[in-house]
Amino acid sequence: MCIVKSNEHIGDRNVTPLSESEPAAGDTRSRPTMRHVAALAGVGVKTVSRVINGEPNVSAATIEKVNAAARKLDYQPDLHAGNLRRADGRTRTLGLLVGSVDNPFAGAVHRAVEDAAADRGVAVFASSLDDDPAREQEAVAAFLRRRVDGLILTTVSESQAYLAPELRRGTPVVFVDREPAGLTSDSVVSDNADGAALATRHLLEHGHRRLAYLGDRAGIQTARERRRGFLEELGRAGVATRDLPVVEGLHDEATAREATLALFAGDQPPTAIFSSQNLVTIGVIRALRELGRHHDTALVGFDDVPLGDLLDPGITVVAQHPQEIGRLAAERVFARLDGDEAPALRTVVPTTLIVRGSGELPPKAER
Amino acid sequence: MCIVKSNEHIGDRNVTPLSESEPAAGDTRSRPTMRHVAALAGVGVKTVSRVINGEPNVSAATIEKVNAAARKLDYQPDLHAGNLRRADGRTRTLGLLVGSVDNPFAGAVHRAVEDAAADRGVAVFASSLDDDPAREQEAVAAFLRRRVDGLILTTVSESQAYLAPELRRGTPVVFVDREPAGLTSDSVVSDNADGAALATRHLLEHGHRRLAYLGDRAGIQTARERRRGFLEELGRAGVATRDLPVVEGLHDEATAREATLALFAGDQPPTAIFSSQNLVTIGVIRALRELGRHHDTALVGFDDVPLGDLLDPGITVVAQHPQEIGRLAAERVFARLDGDEAPALRTVVPTTLIVRGSGELPPKAER
DNA sequence: TGTCCTCCTGACAACGATGTCAAAGGTAGG
DNA sequence: CCTACCTTTGACATCGTTGTCAGGAGGACA
Numbered sequence: 101m102c103i104v105k106s107n108e109h110i111g112d113r114n115v116t117p118l119s120e121s122e123p124a125a126g127d128t129r130s131r132p133t134m135r136h137v138a139a140l141a142g143v144g145v146k147t148v149s150r151v152i153n154g155e156p157n158v159s160a161a162t163i164e165k166v167n168a169a170a171r172k173l174d175y176q177p178d179l180h181a182g183n184l185r186r187a188d189g190r191t192r193t194l195g196l197l198v199g200s201v202d203n204p205f206a207g208a209v210h211r212a213v214e215d216a217a218a219d220r221g222v223a224v225f226a227s228s229l230d231d232d233p234a235r236e237q238e239a240v241a242a243f244l245r246r247r248v249d250g251l252i253l254t255t256v257s258e259s260q261a262y263l264a265p266e267l268r269r270g271t272p273v274v275f276v277d278r279e280p281a282g283l284t285s286d287s288v289v290s291d292n293a294d295g296a297a298l299a300t301r302h303l304l305e306h307g308h309r310r311l312a313y314l315g316d317r318a319g320i321q322t323a324r325e326r327r328r329g330f331l332e333e334l335g336r337a338g339v340a341t342r343d344l345p346v347v348e349g350l351h352d353e354a355t356a357r358e359a360t361l362a363l364f365a366g367d368q369p370p371t372a373i374f375s376s377q378n379l380v381t382i383g384v385i386r387a388l389r390e391l392g393r394h395h396d397t398a399l400v401g402f403d404d405v406p407l408g409d410l411l412d413p414g415i416t417v418v419a420q421h422p423q424e425i426g427r428l429a430a431e432r433v434f435a436r437l438d439g440d441e442a443p444a445l446r447t448v449v450p451t452t453l454i455v456r457g458s459g460e461l462p463p464k465a466e467r
Numbered sequence: 468m469c470i471v472k473s474n475e476h477i478g479d480r481n482v483t484p485l486s487e488s489e490p491a492a493g494d495t496r497s498r499p500t501m502r503h504v505a506a507l508a509g510v511g512v513k514t515v516s517r518v519i520n521g522e523p524n525v526s527a528a529t530i531e532k533v534n535a536a537a538r539k540l541d542y543q544p545d546l547h548a549g550n551l552r553r554a555d556g557r558t559r560t561l562g563l564l565v566g567s568v569d570n571p572f573a574g575a576v577h578r579a580v581e582d583a584a585a586d587r588g589v590a591v592f593a594s595s596l597d598d599d600p601a602r603e604q605e606a607v608a609a610f611l612r613r614r615v616d617g618l619i620l621t622t623v624s625e626s627q628a629y630l631a632p633e634l635r636r637g638t639p640v641v642f643v644d645r646e647p648a649g650l651t652s653d654s655v656v657s658d659n660a661d662g663a664a665l666a667t668r669h670l671l672e673h674g675h676r677r678l679a680y681l682g683d684r685a686g687i688q689t690a691r692e693r694r695r696g697f698l699e700e701l702g703r704a705g706v707a708t709r710d711l712p713v714v715e716g717l718h719d720e721a722t723a724r725e726a727t728l729a730l731f732a733g734d735q736p737p738t739a740i741f742s743s744q745n746l747v748t749i750g751v752i753r754a755l756r757e758l759g760r761h762h763d764t765a766l767v768g769f770d771d772v773p774l775g776d777l778l779d780p781g782i783t784v785v786a787q788h789p790q791e792i793g794r795l796a797a798e799r800v801f802a803r804l805d806g807d808e809a810p811a812l813r814t815v816v817p818t819t820l821i822v823r824g825s826g827e828l829p830p831k832a833e834r
Numbered sequence: 835t836g837t838c839c840t841c842c843t844g845a846c847a848a849c850g851a852t853g854t855c856a857a858a859g860g861t862a863g864g
Numbered sequence: 865c866c867t868a869c870c871t872t873t874g875a876c877a878t879c880g881t882t883g884t885c886a887g888g889a890g891g892a893c894a
Contacts, residue, residue: 202578211569
C-alpha cells in the first residue's frame with residue numbers, strides 16, 4: 101500500500117489521458133451514452149444525469165439543451181449501469197416463476213403481477229417450471245444473477261432452504277399457489293382443503309355417497325391438501341372412505357381420461373367425481389362423454405374450466421382466484437421492498453363454488 | 468505495491484485509499500461480490516472471475532479454493548456488472564410484448580419463446596399491451612433501458628418508426644402476429660387473409676350465401692386482413708357482398724354478443740357467421756344459444772377456442788399456431804444475434820381448418 | 835465593499851465485473 | 865547456465881452511470 105500525502109506537486113495530478121476525441125455524436129451505429137449526450141449538449145455528464153433523472157437545481161435552459169441532445173441521439177439510459185452506483189441498488193425488476201406461462205392460471209397470476217409492477221415502473225421476468233425441481237433452482241439462480249428486486253415463486257422441489265441466504269440479504273420472496281418447505285417466507289395460496297371440502301359437501305348434499313377422487317401427484321402440496329379436504333369432509337359426514345376410489349398421479353388430460361375409463365370399467369363405478377385440477381377435470385369430461393355418462397355422473401372440478409358454462413351440462417367447479425392471488429403476491433413483495441419487516445405472512449384466498457349443472461346431477465340409482 | 472510510471476514524482480499519484488479492511492466474509496446480510504470471494508479464497512479478483520467464467524489457465528487447486536469460497540458465501544455473479552465490460556455486451560435477456568399475458572394465444576407464443584431462450588441461458592421479460600399504443604412505446608422503452616438483446620413484439624400503434632435507430636444499432640426486432648408499419652424488420656405472422664378465405668370458402672361450400680362478418684377494430688392490421696380475405700373469397704365465388712352484414716369494432720365477448728343479437732333482430736339474419744377472433748367467437752356462441760339458433764346457424768371462428776370440441780355443436784375454427792409463431796420468432800432473433808445479416812424476413816405460418824360441426828350446418832332455408 | 839447564501843455546474847471516485855498486460859515461476863532446449 | 869516459452873497470477877483501467885464534493889456565479893444584506 102502506498103499512501104502519500106501530496107501537498108506539494110499540484111503539477112501532475114489528473115494525468116488520466118481520457119479519450120481525447122469528443123465522442124462522435126453522429127455515429128448512428130453505436131449506442132449513445134451520457135457522455136455522447138453531454139458532449140452534444142456542451143455540458144458535463146453529471147448534468148445530463150441530473151436532467152435524465154429529474155433532479156432539481158438545473159436551469160431551464162440547460163434542461164432543454166440536454167433533452168434536445170438526448171432526443172436527437174435517441175438516448176436511453178442504461179438502467180443497470182445506473183443501479184451499480186445508485187443508493188438503493190434496485191433494478192426495478194421482478195422474477196416470477198410459474199408452472200407454465202402457457203396455462204390460464206399462471207397467465208392470470210402473471211397478468212395481475214405485471215399490472216402491479218407496471219404501476220411502479222418494474223419489469224417482470226417470467227419463467228416456466230414444468231414441475232421440474234432442477235428448473236426451479238436454475239430459474240431462481242438466473243433471476244438472482246440478474247439481481248431482481250423480488251421473487252414470486254411457484255415451487256416444486258422438496259425444499260426451498262437454498263433460498264435462506266438470499267432471504268437474509270433482504271430479497272423479498274413470496275410463494276404463490278404452493279407454500280414453501282424448509283423456509284419461512286410470505287405466501288399467498290388458495291384454501292385448497294377448504295375448497296375441496298366445499299366441493300365434496302356439495303356432492304354429498306345432492307345425495308351422493310359413492311364419490312371418487314381424481315387428483316394430481318401426491319408430491320404436490322396443493323394436491324395433498326385437496327385430497328385431505330375431500331377425505332376429511334367425507335369423514336365429517338360419516339361416509340366410509342375405505343372403499344372409495346382415490347386415484348392420484350394424474351397430471352394431464354390423457355391420464356385423467358384413462359383413469360376415469362378404468363373407474364367405470366370396475367364393478368362399482370362412482371355416482372360422483374371430484375377432480376382436483378383443471379386438466380384432470382377436462383380429461384374426466386372427455387371420458388364421461390365417451391361413456392355417455394356425462395348426464396348421470398355428477399362432477400365438481402377444482403379450478404375453473406374455460407367455457408365451462410357453455411358445456412352440457414355446465415361444469416360445476418370450485419374456482420380459484422388467480423388474479424387475486426397475483427395481486428396480493430405483488431402487493432406483498434412491494435410492501436417488503438417498502439420496508440415492511442413484519443413476520444412472514446400467509447395469505448389465504450378463499451375459493452368459490454360455481455354451480456353450473458354437472459355438480460347437481462342426482463345419483464343415478466335414485467332416479 | 469506501488470508501481471508508478473512517471474519517473475519523477477513517486478509522491479502523489481495513486482492516493483486511492485482503497486478499502487483498508489478486507490471485505491468482511493462473515494457478514495451474511497450484505498451481498499457478496501467477487502472481492503469477497505477473492506479475499507476468502509486468498510486470490511485476486513481476476514482469478515475469481517476466471518474460475519466463475521470457466522476460463523482456462525487456472526490451476527486445479529485454485530479452482531477448488533475459489534469454488535469453495537463462492538459456495539460458502541452463496542455467491543452469485545452480477546450479470547449486469549459483467550456486461551458493462553464484457554466484449555459482446557449481451558445481457559442474455561429478451562423482451563416480449565404481447566396483447567396480454569393472460570390470453571391463450573400470447574401464452575403459447577410466450578412459452579415457445581421461453582423454451583428457445585432457456586436453452587441459451589436467456590431470460591425473457593414479458594409485458595402486456597392491451598391494445599394501448601402508449602403502453603407499446605413505454606414497454607419497449609423499458610426493455611431498451613434494460614438493454615435486452617432482442618425484441619419480439621406484438622404492436623398496436625400506427626407506426627413503429629420510433630424503433631429505426633435501435634434497429635440501426637443492431638438490436639434484432641421481430642414482429643409477431645402483426646406486421647410493423649413505417650419500418651422494415653423480421654416478422655412472423657399467420658396467414659390472416661388466407662385463413663379467412665379458407666373459413667369463408669368452407670361456409671360457401673356448405674351452401675351458405677348470406678354470410679355475416681363479425682370482427683375486431685379495423686385499426687388492427689390482422690382484423691383488416693381477415694376482413695379482406697372474407698370479402699375477396701366471396702368476390703371470387705361471385706357472391707354479392709354489398710348487402711352482407713360486416714360488423715367491425717368488436718373486441719370482447721359482450722360487444723360481440725350484442726352485435727349478434729342485433730343481427731338477428733334485423734329482417735334478414737345471416738345463415739352463417741364468420742367471426743374473426745377468439746373472444747368474438749365466444750360472444751357469438753352465447754348470442755346464438757340465447758336465441759336458440761346455434762343448431763341452425765353455421766359458425767366458423769378465426770383462432771381456436773378452448774374446449775371448442777366439447778361444445779354442442781363443436782366449434783369449427785381456422786386455428787392459428789401460436790406455439791409455432793413463437794418458436795420461429797425466437798429462432799429469428801437468435802439467428803440475428805448469431806450474425807445473420809440477411810434482409811428482413813417475413814415468415815408466414817399457415818392456418819388450419821378444424822372441422823367440428825358448427826361450420827358444417829346447412830343453411831336453414833334449405834333444411 | 836465584503837460576507838453569506840443559494841443556485842448551478844462539473845471533476846472525480848465508486849459500483850461489480852472483465853479485458854489487457856506484465857510479472858513470477860517453471861520447464862525445455864541449446 | 866542462459867534463453868525462450870508457457871502457465872499461472874494479479875494490478876489496473878474500463879464499462880455507463882450516480883454520489884460526493886468543491887467551486888463559480890449571482891443576489892441579498894449589512
